[in-house]
Amino acid sequence: MSRNKLIVQKYGGSSIGNIGRIKKVAQRVYSYWKRGAKLVVVVSAMGDTTDKLIHLAEKINPCPSERELDMLLSTGEQISSALLAMALHKKGIPAVSFTGPQVGIITDKFHTQAKILKIEAERIKSALKEGKVVVVAGFQGQTTEREIATLGRGGSDLSAVALAGALKANLCEIYTDVEGIYTADPRIVKKAKKLSCISFDEMLELASRGAQVMQTRAVEVAKKYNIKLVVRSSFSNKEGTIIMRERPLIEEPVVRGITLTEKEAKITICKVPDKPGMAAKIFEELSSKNINIDMIVQNVSHQRITDISFTIEKSQAPKALEATKKVVKNIGAGSVLYDEDVAKVSIVGIGMKAHSGVAYKMFKALARAKINIEMISTSEISISCVVRKKQGKLAVKALHKAFNL
Amino acid sequence: MSRNKLIVQKYGGSSIGNIGRIKKVAQRVYSYWKRGAKLVVVVSAMGDTTDKLIHLAEKINPCPSERELDMLLSTGEQISSALLAMALHKKGIPAVSFTGPQVGIITDKFHTQAKILKIEAERIKSALKEGKVVVVAGFQGQTTEREIATLGRGGSDLSAVALAGALKANLCEIYTDVEGIYTADPRIVKKAKKLSCISFDEMLELASRGAQVMQTRAVEVAKKYNIKLVVRSSFSNKEGTIIMRERPLIEEPVVRGITLTEKEAKITICKVPDKPGMAAKIFEELSSKNINIDMIVQNVSHQRITDISFTIEKSQAPKALEATKKVVKNIGAGSVLYDEDVAKVSIVGIGMKAHSGVAYKMFKALARAKINIEMISTSEISISCVVRKKQGKLAVKALHKAFNL
Numbered sequence: 001m002s003r004n005k006l007i008v009q010k011y012g013g014s015s016i017g018n019i020g021r022i023k024k025v026a027q028r029v030y031s032y033w034k035r036g037a038k039l040v041v042v043v044s045a046m047g048d049t050t051d052k053l054i055h056l057a058e059k060i061n062p063c064p065s066e067r068e069l070d071m072l073l074s075t076g077e078q079i080s081s082a083l084l085a086m087a088l089h090k091k092g093i094p095a096v097s098f099t100g101p102q103v104g105i106i107t108d109k110f111h112t113q114a115k116i117l118k119i120e121a122e123r124i125k126s127a128l129k130e131g132k133v134v135v136v137a138g139f140q141g142q143t144t145e146r147e148i149a150t151l152g153r154g155g156s157d158l159s160a161v162a163l164a165g166a167l168k169a170n171l172c173e174i175y176t177d178v179e180g181i182y183t184a185d186p187r188i189v190k191k192a193k194k195l196s197c198i199s200f201d202e203m204l205e206l207a208s209r210g211a212q213v214m215q216t217r218a219v220e221v222a223k224k225y226n227i228k229l230v231v232r233s234s235f236s237n238k239e240g241t242i243i244m245r246e247r248p249l250i251e252e253p254v255v256r257g258i259t260l261t262e263k264e265a266k267i268t269i270c271k272v273p274d275k276p277g278m279a280a281k282i283f284e285e286l287s288s289k290n291i292n293i294d295m296i297v298q299n300v301s302h303q304r305i306t307d308i309s310f311t312i313e314k315s316q317a318p319k320a321l322e323a324t325k326k327v328v329k330n331i332g333a334g335s336v337l338y339d340e341d342v343a344k345v346s347i348v349g350i351g352m353k354a355h356s357g358v359a360y361k362m363f364k365a366l367a368r369a370k371i372n373i374e375m376i377s378t379s380e381i382s383i384s385c386v387v388r389k390k391q392g393k394l395a396v397k398a399l400h401k402a403f404n405l
Numbered sequence: 406m407s408r409n410k411l412i413v414q415k416y417g418g419s420s421i422g423n424i425g426r427i428k429k430v431a432q433r434v435y436s437y438w439k440r441g442a443k444l445v446v447v448v449s450a451m452g453d454t455t456d457k458l459i460h461l462a463e464k465i466n467p468c469p470s471e472r473e474l475d476m477l478l479s480t481g482e483q484i485s486s487a488l489l490a491m492a493l494h495k496k497g498i499p500a501v502s503f504t505g506p507q508v509g510i511i512t513d514k515f516h517t518q519a520k521i522l523k524i525e526a527e528r529i530k531s532a533l534k535e536g537k538v539v540v541v542a543g544f545q546g547q548t549t550e551r552e553i554a555t556l557g558r559g560g561s562d563l564s565a566v567a568l569a570g571a572l573k574a575n576l577c578e579i580y581t582d583v584e585g586i587y588t589a590d591p592r593i594v595k596k597a598k599k600l601s602c603i604s605f606d607e608m609l610e611l612a613s614r615g616a617q618v619m620q621t622r623a624v625e626v627a628k629k630y631n632i633k634l635v636v637r638s639s640f641s642n643k644e645g646t647i648i649m650r651e652r653p654l655i656e657e658p659v660v661r662g663i664t665l666t667e668k669e670a671k672i673t674i675c676k677v678p679d680k681p682g683m684a685a686k687i688f689e690e691l692s693s694k695n696i697n698i699d700m701i702v703q704n705v706s707h708q709r710i711t712d713i714s715f716t717i718e719k720s721q722a723p724k725a726l727e728a729t730k731k732v733v734k735n736i737g738a739g740s741v742l743y744d745e746d747v748a749k750v751s752i753v754g755i756g757m758k759a760h761s762g763v764a765y766k767m768f769k770a771l772a773r774a775k776i777n778i779e780m781i782s783t784s785e786i787s788i789s790c791v792v793r794k795k796q797g798k799l800a801v802k803a804l805h806k807a808f809n810l
Binding site for chain 2: 067081086096
C-alpha cells in the first residue's frame with residue numbers, strides 16, 4: 001500500500017461490537033494511516049444495536065412509522081462513528097466523525113430502504129485535505145427534504161462503496177466477521193472453500209441469492225463504478241476475497257458458490273386472467289409501494305387463466321399482501337396464497353450457460369436428496385430453486401457435493 | 406386551556422425513563438391535543454442514557470474530544486424523540502420528530518456547552534400548520550459550520566424555553582420528577598414547602614445556586630422573552646410552580662428558598678500582584694476557554710500582593726487549572742490551590758437587600774451549627790457561602806429552620 005492512496009474501509013457491526021473491538025479497529029486504521037494512506041472509515045452500528053432499537057420501537061408501536069424508524073435507527077451508526085473517532089484520537093490520529101446527512105449522502109424519500117441519489121462530498125474532501133481520517137456513520141443519508149433516511153439492511157456496505165465511487169478511491173475494503181466469500185455458508189457446509197477472487201456479476205448473484213456477506217445494492221454500485229473491492233475479516237490479517245470486473249475463467253469450475261436464504265416468502269395469485277397487461281398491473285402496484293420482488297414465476301395458462309407466484313422479503317409481507325389484494329380486486333383474479341415456510345437455494349457461476357447440464361445436475365442432486373422443487377428461476381449466471389424451508393440446508397449440502405466445490 | 410393555544414412542553418429524562426413512561430407522556434400530550442392545543446414537545450434522553458454514553462466514551466478515551474462527545478450524546482435525545490413520536494402515532498395523533506439541527510437551532514461553536522445564537526423555526530411552523538404535534542430532541546443544535554453541538558447539562562430546558570420564545574408560545578411547561586420549586590431540597594429538609602409562584606430573578610438565583618430543577622440559562626432566556634413558565638411533575642396532575650416576572654411581595658417572607666450544590670470546586674491563586682489589570686488577565690484567559698466562573702472573591706491585599714479565589718464546575722477543572730497555571734506564569738503570581746471538597750449553600754429572595762439583618766441571620770445560623778464559612782458572595786437577591794462539603798446538608802437544615810420556611 002503506497003503513500004497518498006485513498007482507501008475506504010467499512011467495518012460491520014460485529015467488527016465493532018464492543019469497546020475492545022473498536023480499539024482493534026483503531027489499531028488497524030493506525031497501521032494504514034502511518035504508512036501514509038488517506039482513509040475514509042464507514043461504520044455500522046455496534047453489535048445488535050439496530051435490533052435492540054427496533055425491538056424498543058415495536059414495544060411502543062407495533063407498526064412504527066418508517067420515517068420515525070429512520071430517526072431512531074440512524075443513531076446506532078452515529079454512536080459508533082463518534083466512538084471510533086475518539087479511539088483514533090487516543091492513538092494520536094487526527095480524525096473526525098460525520099453523520100450520513102453531514103457528508104452529503106442525498107437519498108430518495110423511501111424511508112428504511114432509501115436509494116442514494118448523489119453524494120456531495122465537499123466536506124469529506126476538505127477534511128481529507130486537512131490530513132484527517134474521516135469516520136462516517138454508515139447506513140444513512142438525507143432526503144432532499146432534509147429528512148434522515150436509512151439505506152436498508154446492510155446499508156453501510158452501500159455507504160462505503162458509494163463514497164469510494166464519489167471520492168474515486170483506490171480501494172474499498174469491507175471488513176466483516178468472515179474471511180471472505182465462500183463456495184457455500186461454512187456453517188452449513190464444513191468443506192466450503194474461500195474464493196481468492198470473484199467477479200462482480202457472480203458476487204451480485206451470490207449476494208442477491210442469500211449470501212449475507214455483502215449487500216446486493218452495494219455490489220451493483222461497485223460494479224457500476226468499477227471499484228476495487230475486497231471482502232475480508234477484521235479479526236485476522238488474512239487476505240480476503242477480491243471482487244473484480246473479470247476473473248480468469250480458464251480451468252475454473254463453472255459453479256462458484258451456493259447460497260441459501262430463508263428470508264423470503266412466496267405469494268401466489270390464483271386465477272389471473274390470461275390477457276396482456278395483467279403482470280404489468282400487478283407489479284406496477286407493488287413497485288409503487290417500493291416492494292422488492294425477487295423471483296417471478298408464471299405457469300402456463302389453462303382456460304385463459306393462469307397463476308402468478310413471486311417471492312418477497314418477509315419483512316415486506318404486510319405491505320405486499322395489502323397491495324396484492326388491492327390489485328387482485330381490480331383485475332378480477334382469484335385468491336391470494338401466502339407461504340413463508342420456504343427457502344431458496346441457488347447456484348452461481350459465470351459461464352454456467354455455456355456449460356450444458358448444469359441445471360440438470362442441480363435438479364438431479366436435489367431429487368436424490370428427496371427435495372421437492374416448488375419454483376425455478378434462472379439468470380445468466382445462476383439457477384435458483386424454492387424448496388420447503390426445513391430442506392434448505394440439506395439442499396445446500398447436496399449441491400456443494402454434487403458440484404465438487 | 407383553550408383552543409389554538411401554542412404550548413411548549415419539556416419532559417426530562419426520568420419522565421421518559423422507560424417504555425411505560427413514554428406511553429404516559431403520550432397520554433398527557435393526547436389530553437392537551439384533543440382539547441385543541443398546538444404542541445411542541447421537547448424531550449431529554451431516556452433515564453441515564455447520557456451518563457451511559459459518557460461512560461462508554463471514557464472507556465475508549467479518558468479525554469474524549471468535545472466535538473465527538475456532542476456527536477455521541479446527541480443520539481440520546483434523538484432516540485427518545487423518535488420513540489415519543491411513535492407513541493403519539495399509536496394514539497392516533499399526527500406527530501413528527503426532529504433533531505435540534507433539523508429545527509434550525511443554531512448555536513455557537515463551543516461544544517458540550519454551546520449557546521443558542523438563533524432559531525430558524527420555519528420547519529416547526531410549517532409542521533404545526535399541517536396540524537402536527539412536533540417532537541423535538543432537546544439539548545442540541547447545529548453550529549454555523551453544520552456541526553452538532555450540545556447545550557450543556559439541563560440543555561433540554563433551554564431548548565424548550567428558546568423554542569417557546571421563537572414561536573411566541575402561550576405557555577412553556579417543564580415536566581420533571583418533582584412537583585415544583587421548593588423552599589429547599591425536600592430530600593435534605595423534610596419540612597420544605599412547594600412554592601406556588603416565584604419570580605424569574607428568584608428562580609435564577611435558586612437555579613444558579615444549585616437547585617437542580619431547571620437549567621440557569623433556560624431561566625435567563627425565559628425572563629428575557631417573558632415566557633410564562635410552569636415547573637410541574639409528569640407523575641401527577643398537581644399544579645406546579647408558576648415562574649413569572651413579578652410576584653406579589655406583600656406579607657411574603659423575605660427568603661424564598663435555600664439551595665446547596667456540591668458540584669463546584671474552588672481554585673485559589675496565591676500572591677497575585679496587586680496592580681490594575683491582574684483580575685482582567687486571569688478571567689480573560691478563563692473566558693476564552695469558555696469556562697464558567699461562579700463566585701469570585703479577592704481578599705484585601707498585603708504588601709502589594711493578594712489572593713484571588715473563584716469557584717467553577719468540577720467537570721471544567723482540568724481545563725480551568727491548565728488556563729489558570731498558564732496565566733499565573735504570565736502575570737508572575739504564586740502557587741495555584743485546588744479544592745473540590747467544598748459545598749456552596751445559598752439563600753435566595755427578592756427584597757432581601759431591603760430587609761436588614763438577613764446576612765447576619767444567615768451567618769449566625771451557620772455559626773450556631775459550628776459551620777465555618779470559607780467564601781462569601783452576595784447578589785441583589787441572594788447570599789452564598791462556601792463551606793466544607795461534609796457540612797453542606799447541615800447548613801441547609803440550619804438555614805431552613807432559621808428563616809422559618
